[in-house]
Amino acid sequence: MPTxxxxxxxxxxxxxxxxxxxExxxxxxxxxxxCxxxxVDRAFTSFGVLTASRGGSGGSSFGRSCGHGGFT
Ligand SMILES: [Zn+2]
Structure with a gap:
């Protein structure tokens, strides 16, 4: 069943x-x-956006740059 x-x-x-x-x-x-x-209205969010946010690659790169800055 689709969502x-x-x-x-x-x-x-x-x-x-x-x-x-x-239905x-x-x-x-x-x-x-x-509430x-x-x-409510139908929202046509793209699946690509959802996949990207769940990937977490952006989050890891952010943490890496943050750690590097603290070390220096
Ligand atoms: Zn509501």
Whole structure:
């Protein structure tokens, strides 16, 4: 079952919801897990962005430069 990204209009929380494609096609809207509002919109975040942030390569390079600066 695919997951879809939604963004809450009340608190700007973004969250993933797993639902069938038929439910998605019907325009079914889940409730926000943060504030419980059903005033949510579909958010089409790119998978590439999610993958990059989970990779952590940017974080490790940041820590490395930080350690090098302290040593010198
Ligand atoms: Zn919300």
């Amino acid at each position: 879809y990204d939604y963004r809450c209009q009340s608190c700007s929380q973004t969250f993933e919801v797993r639902m069938s494609m038929s 998605y096609a019907e325009g079914k809207k889940p409730a926000c897990p943060r 419980g509002s059903s005033d």
